[in-house]
Amino acid sequence: NAGVMQNPRHLVRRRGQEARLRCSPMKGHSHVYWYRQLPEEGLKFMVYLQKENIIDESGMPKERFSAEFPKEGPSILRIQQVVRGDSAAYFCASSIGLEAFNEQFFGPGTRLTVL
Amino acid sequence: GIQVEQSPPDLILQEGANSTLRCNFSDSVNNLQWFHQNPWGQLINLFYIPSGTKQNGRLSATTVATERYSLLYISSSQTTDSGVYFCAACRGSTLGRLYFGRGTQLTVWP
Numbered sequence: 001n002a003g004v005m006q007n008p009r010h011l012v013r014r015r016g017q018e019a020r021l022r023c024s025p026m027k028g029h030s031h032v033y034w035y036r037q038l039p040e041e042g043l044k045f046m047v048y049l050q051k052e053n054i055i056d057e058s059g060m061p062k063e064r065f066s067a068e069f070p071k072e073g074p075s076i077l078r079i080q081q082v083v084r085g086d087s088a089a090y091f092c093a094s095s096i097g098l099e100a101f102n103e104q105f106f107g108p109g110t111r112l113t114v115l
Numbered sequence: 116g117i118q119v120e121q122s123p124p125d126l127i128l129q130e131g132a133n134s135t136l137r138c139n140f141s142d143s144v145n146n147l148q149w150f151h152q153n154p155w156g157q158l159i160n161l162f163y164i165p166s167g168t169k170q171n172g173r174l175s176a177t178t179v180a181t182e183r184y185s186l187l188y189i190s191s192s193q194t195t196d197s198g199v200y201f202c203a204a205c206r207g208s209t210l211g212r213l214y215f216g217r218g219t220q221l222t223v224w225p
Contacts, residue, residue: 033211043201043215056210089156095211103148103163104213109156 004094004107012113013082021077021110025094032075037089082114117142117204121216128192128223136187136219138202145206147178149187152199192223
């Protein structure tokens, strides 16, 4: 009964490098959400994806950040040219359906540190 | 969006004590969830409770949707209960976007 899987659990990057965070949803779930936890800002929504489709990306920074959820394989959150302010915990969640009332299950998170 | 407010922000207890954490939300919701973030940073699902009452061992939760609040009860607290407790809510117009409160930092001393 595997839950939401995220890897890597810890990622260290130097300023200007790229970071790729992966998320595999729970079995049977086709909806993925990404959230970011910054030290002084709490947990904030970034993007909501269905297979091959971005449903809501209103929480994503306008530049350097992108997300995808291909037909096959995990969802990827990509951060280009990382800066120190990107250091945070990034959480992925999944749900079984589109409706707002569906419970979301969270992965263990990826802790990104930008040197 | 939905405003989610949690109280108290910090709570310090002796092992064995009971506690109540509160979550107020600004609008009607379709989804209300409680989470525990343990000292390792993992978010653990506690309850999915848009309305009504649920119990799981020493923890229970009640959501009164018409009055826009939810309560999390912890009885006979243990040191392993320490961490941050978050509530989060969403409604139909925001699709699956969960709005989180700032959390309650709970410390349980032996």
